[in-house]
Amino acid sequence: MVAVQKALIVGAGIAGPAAALALAKIGVESTVVESHTGPAAGVGAIITLAGNGLDVLRTLGADAAVVSAGQQISEIVMSDDSGQPFARFPGGGHVLPRDVLAQIVTERATTSGASVVYGRRLVEISPEHDAVVARLEDGTVLEADVLIGADGIHSTVRRLLDPHAPAPVYEGLLGFGAPTHSDKVHAEAGVMHFAFGRRFLGYWRLPDDRVCWYAALPHEQLSRKQVVAVPPEVWLERLRTEYAEHVPAKDLLAETRSADLVATGPTLRMPPVPRWAGDRVVLVGDAVHAPSSSSGQGASMALESALELARCLRDARDVDAAFRAYEAIRRPRVEAVSAIAAAANRAKAGAGSAPAAPRFDPVDHHIDFEARVALLD
Ligand SMILES: Cc1cc2nc3c(=O)[nH]c(=O)nc-3n(C[C@H](O)[C@H](O)[C@H](O)COP(=O)(O)OP(=O)(O)OC[C@H]3O[C@@H](n4cnc5c(N)ncnc54)[C@H](O)[C@@H]3O)c2cc1C
DSSP states (O other): OOSSSEEEEEOOOSHHHHHHHHHHHHTTTEEEESSSSSTTTOSSOOEOOOOHHHHHHHHHOOOHHHHHHEEEEEEEEEEOOOEEEEEEEEEEEEEEHHHHHHHHHHHHHHHHEEEEEEEEOEEEEHHHHHHHEEEEESSSSSESSEEEEOOOTTTTHHHHOOOOOOOOOEEEEEEEEEEOOSSSSOOTTTEEEEOSSEEEEEEEEEETOOEEEEEEOSSSOOOOHHHHHSOOOOOOOOEEHHHTTOOOHHHHHOOOOGGGGGEEEEEEOOOOOOOOOEEEEOOOOOHHHHOOGSOOHHHHHHHHHHHHHHHHHHHSSSHHHHHHHHHHHHHHHHHHHHHHHHHHHHTTTTTSOOOOOOOSTTTSOOOOOTSSOOGOO
């Protein structure tokens, strides 16, 4: 029996609209409030949606649009910084801008009956008898059976749920990338290349034949705003110095124009969050388990959590039981993925050895949405 009829979802990134879409499948009505004034155009990096994320979208009926909007990558090649490959294995997913993914899922959610309200920021939550009341910055008061915090890595809902909740941890790396016309670097079509060594560089061939690279620069912590305040020429010079001995980074960086340089900002990761849920309030996505960009799994984990949460709400006798089952199912998996990413971040920061081909592959995961949640029997 469905324990709720009406959900208020905070955040229209990936997890929020996915939760609305999954809840629509079980007959729960959702309102999504988003602080941005419109759909997320231009917000966020280019991401790889892995197979497990696409699998969730298939269940939600939103996979076809992602497949046609994304560039498919089916293999990963790892090499050292002399250009010598040491591992090659199937993997990757669909590469697309985060905002395009967010828009696709949001559009599907609204088509399924959810309403999305832009330009509204949640500031306060108070539990009421059999309901939760949310106050928005503009004074609006909204009431629902449950409130789902899908408000990203700097989550307000997480802090309201537990003022002692941990903050994201800076992994010691600043992210940069650029599309580059390269005569010198061979990037195989459909392959994601990871070049480890003293410094890390990822790259792949774009459909227009340019090579898109992304680098992780060990650096003291700066906010994205502080990074962007430094002229791109300065960062490009710094990257060229840091990667002077790195194959193929030295060539790609030499061929990159400073106008094309994109700063993605500090690499952040959420440490384990003690409280995933409280009185009719629950967290999904980066708000509770951001594994950092190194995992290539943030969006996929957000989608998985949204689907499992809806499944638990469908099968539980009450909201508390649903939230307990949801956390029990999700916590071990997201913390394992985060641990892999933390090891990769240490290697990228020069404090660990390059990872081998993964022993635990997060992509190998399917959620059978129709099956009853066994934990609730
Ligand atoms: C450089 C970089 C590269 C990445 N690469 C990958 C990758 O290759 N593969 C992958 O799977 N993931 C990747 N990720 C991670 C991925 O982008 C996130 O995991 C994913 O966006 C999480 O979705 P979310 O909905 O939980 O949070 P978000 O996408 O951050 O959405 C949260 C939303 O909540 C809104 N919000 C916040 N506070 C409030 C409030 N108080 N009231 C109302 N609205 C609010 C925000 O405006 C935002 O729209 C990468 C991230 C970065 C930074």
